[in-house]
Amino acid sequence: MRHIIINAMPIDSQIDVILKAQKILLSTHRNSDGDGIGSLAALYGALKNLNKQVWFAPVDEVPKRYSYMLENVDTCLNPDEIKPDLLIILDTNQGELCNPLYKNCISQNCKVLFIDHHVDDSKPHPLVFRIVKLEAASTGEIVFDVIKKMNVPMNDFIAAALYSSLTFDTQAFKLVKNSSRSHFIAGELAGYKINTEGIQRALFAHWTPDKMLFLSELIHSAKYMSNNSIVGLTVSLKQLEKYKLEGDDVNDIVDMFTLIPTVKFAYFIRQASDSEYKISFRSAGYDYAYKVAIKLGGGGHKSSSGTWLKADGFTMLEEKIKTELRLIKLLD
Ligand SMILES: [Mn+2]
CATH class of the missing domain: 3.10.310.30 (Diaminopimelate Epimerase; Chain A, domain 1)
Structure with a gap:
């Protein structure tokens, strides 16, 4: 087995990378899921509150059942035209799952920040930053911390997106990586005007x-x-x-x-x-x-x-x- 490198860099320096950027693209792995899209929508809402220019740059078509989270999210289909300062990729740390977007950004000297909870065995790169926490049951859990660190107040939109992310990756709070954090965060989010039952059904009740x-x-x-x-x-x-x-x-x-x-x-x-x-x-x-x-x-x-x-x-x-x-x- 390859050696697992756990990012030793403190999260504050990565938060600085986000705060210093003005034009930001957000993306997630191909074959996106409820955690990737939910954490992305939540971060989008937070960055908009900080008056950043933000777009979602999809690498493939988003499955219909997650599109309720993207209703108020601007999509960018021509990332090359925007010349972003930063690309943030959620729910994977493998750039190749976001190509050609990832490759193109790197070749244009654009910084890339991965926010993720999968095992990370990548090599360091001067343009690439990482917030990777294996103990997180969802990427939404990490984005919750990132939003708090950026001092962005929680709102209904961010809360609904984060709740979707947590609910999806824990399969409705069954898989919580032996930690109570998902429950605590969900408790705080449920205090906002969000439809927790509606979110569960939007994510899981799509059988035919x-x-x-x-x-x-x-x-x-x-x-x-x-x-x-x-x-x-x-x-x-x-x-x-x-x-x-x-x-x-x-x-x-x-x-x-x-x-x-x-x-x-x-x-x-x-x-x-x-x-x-x-x-x-x-x-x-x-x-x-x-x-x-x-x-x-x-x-x-x-x-x-x-x-x-x-x-x-x-x-x-x-x-x-x-x-x-x-x-x-x-x-x-
Ligand atoms: Mn995930």
């Missing part, structure tokens, strides 16, 4: 009869191995098409399989294009997900990680995963 049918197909095709300690799932583009589903619609399904107490490791391979596959790993209570993801060129959290790989079918990818599982003695 087709998705239910898809789930039943997936339940039947799941492969259990090693006395039900491993479960493998695969989804082709054809299946998604058959049930009228987008990639983001099925990202939550793998988590259901970790509710089986014997399951120590679950993998979910989703075909994203003819030759590209998104692979998610889960290992509730164990770090196997990260161990396997890092060997296959990805990253993430201890028990929830993933990677993107090129392949010409599922078999070769499943063999790669099984080889890694044998190396960590999960599979004979």
